[in-house]
Amino acid sequence: MISSWRKRRAGKRAGKEQARNENGEMELTIPRDFRCPISLDLMKDPVTLSSGITYDRPNIEKWIEAGNFTCPLTNRVLRSLEPIPNHIIRKKIQDWCVENRSHGIERIPTPRVPVSSMEVSEILSKIDIACKKQDGAGCRDLVAKVKSLAKESERNKRCIVNNGIGNVLSEAFAAFSMAAFDENVSVLEEILSALVIMFPLDGEAKGFLGSASAMHCLIWFLSSGDLSRRRNAVLALKELVSSMEDQRKILNQLSEMEGATEALLKLIKNPICSTSTKASLTIIYHMIISYGNEKQVGNKLVNLGIVPLLLEMLVDAERGMCEKALGVLDGIFNTEQGREMACNNALTMPVLVKKILRVSNMATKFSVSILWKLCKNEKKEDGGVLIEALQVGAFQKLLLLLQLGCVEKTKDRVSDLLKMLNPYRSKLECVDPIDHFKGLKRPF
Template identity: 25%
Template sequence: MSIPHLFRCPISLDIFTDPVTLCTGQTYDRPCIERWLAAGHRTCPVTMQPLGDAAALVPNRTLRHLIERWLSSDHHIPDPSATATDIDDAEEPSLAALKRCLLQSNAGANNASTVAALKKVATLASDSDVGRACMLQLGFLPLLLQLVFHAPTPWDLSEQEELALQCALSLLPSSPTSPHHDCLNMLRTETTLASFVRLLERGRVRVKAGLCKLLETIATAAATRELALAAASSARVWQALLPLLQHGDERVSCAAARAVAAVCLAAGEHAVRHGAVPALFKCLSWASAGKGGVGNGSNGGSVAVSALAAVEAVAGTEAGRRAVAREPGAVRALVRHVFVVSSRNEGSEHAVAALVAVCRGESTRAARSEAVAAGVVTQALLLLQSQCGARAKAKARSLLKLFKSM
């Protein structure tokens, strides 16, 4: 469809999803301008005027409202799939028509038109950045979440609900500061949390992996901080999540490891209290012993890297440092992952950072002795000579300084 020029971000040329205005008066999509600023630029991309040290991003609510009104006016977008099932005899249903169909299906009954609408949404979300942005602006995400977590939730999901979960995951914004994440707070109810846990325990492989991805987003998004803490403080969530670290399907174990890492970063003390530390080291052992290892690029390697990232996050709290230091074999396991032959050293930075946290301070003298006995100095020196990144090398130097007196 023809998008008005003023509704497009000047950086991406896509329709705005979260318009923000700089002090120069220029408006950009928040994810785009945040990437520009994160790259070290301190000028306005359009005017090239200096922004100073504080580049304030002011939400442009008026523009966002105008875009939402324009999108709601039954505009049509091209159908990217020639064989997609027609909805209500329309070959190219408008976004408004798709939304009406989903609204009518929220009573929980499966029907062919809802499944067809969800397939159309899934196609648009995967094939079109513009379609994804438009659906996000029109409020498709909360509708899809309601389809997944409507009450009463069955032990498993139907085709309709699985498609709704797939579509919701496709629409999740990439920026953790996006205001669209706020709709995830609808999950913060006793009934929904219970449904989430049941589906983690009994759902099919794709459902479990999808729910882990959803939990990862909740833990990292700024708008869902309270929801993340509520999930992290729930023993039932941890009882359902931690066993997935060693799931038979590596798609699930990878997604679970990333979710645990994100939750540990948001609420490390809760993770320690609910047994995340021993579960993470069991996962490391499992991933390294025939399930992909750390460095060959397989899913097992991704599991190990995410588990190491979670250990680093947990070790950032006092309770986590003590738990890792007390865990039998934990320090030796971290030393083994400082440098792995033929790896891309993806997990090395996390392993080194965790060791720095655990071995710092007088109260962890035993951990330092165990690390030395495990060959930490040799491993760190090998890492410094490898092709690892600058941050990993800087942390390796910090680690070596801790053992200078020994």
């Protein structure tokens, strides 16, 4: 009896201090009070709820954000959803980490106190006052502070966004863009860099950012030599054109602004990063398909050399870039000038046929659409474009696509293409297209 009691006592003492792993080596055990009741891991930012239970901040915030209003451990309804930092437990955890550093335990850093809604409201109010006073330096410092807080944690960013930062920054950008531009470049640049972090914007914020003065400022940044300015400007423009509200108005402004199209094309020709290149392609795509005079926009882009540029990009582009580049070409090839430029480029047919069934359903749809437009508008009596398509294995690829299945519109165009290509099959022996089918996956 005494022996059994001693064993239980020894087992409890060992559980409090150390435990042995499978190899028989001594292993450190985290004290129970230092573990989060949700994750059972060592707490790094302990906070206490109104129920008196302490949790690690990230875990309990996820619980509350999921719509729960009770304490996970006691199931009691919480009187307040604002967790209070538990400095006593945090200090004990830090001391324990220091005492056990020989076991490889690193001391947890003292967490920053997250920003509150009241603090955010005060900063936004000060930004609004600085904006009305045209205090560029003061506004720039306040915006920099907001940006710094947002970068500290995802929680801070959500709090800042939920308090309407998008509207305040957009209104400030529009206000300072109307004043002396040379004097306000630094504050405008700071506001724009902060805005990009806070996307997506609501309709009111886009209204401020889409004003004539703000748009001119964005185009100036897009054309300037500073890489970060150009990146932020193109992301802001993409945010504007992706909304259906006043989309036509924004696209009209873009198409008519001097240097805007050239600046967008420059981001494709001399890319800063894949994000900015994709944003530029998205804007150009909307300009082509949504603007009233699409032929004028398309011909302008053709004259600027977009067709060979995109064809070269498509050779080894990743999926997202490939889809966007093909979408732009599909819009441009509605113009006779664009189709003529494509027919005179040796890359056109090999690249388009290769992308069918190789990238995605969207890329296949665009590739078939482009092939259909080029072949349908063939003017040469010898069927130059059609024969070139046959030589790179288009007939076999299209037959396979028909068997695998596709959307109705694409299916109709595939059938048309096969009818157009069939009369020329007897004039040449097609190249063995086996390379096109390597690694082929069904689209469903």
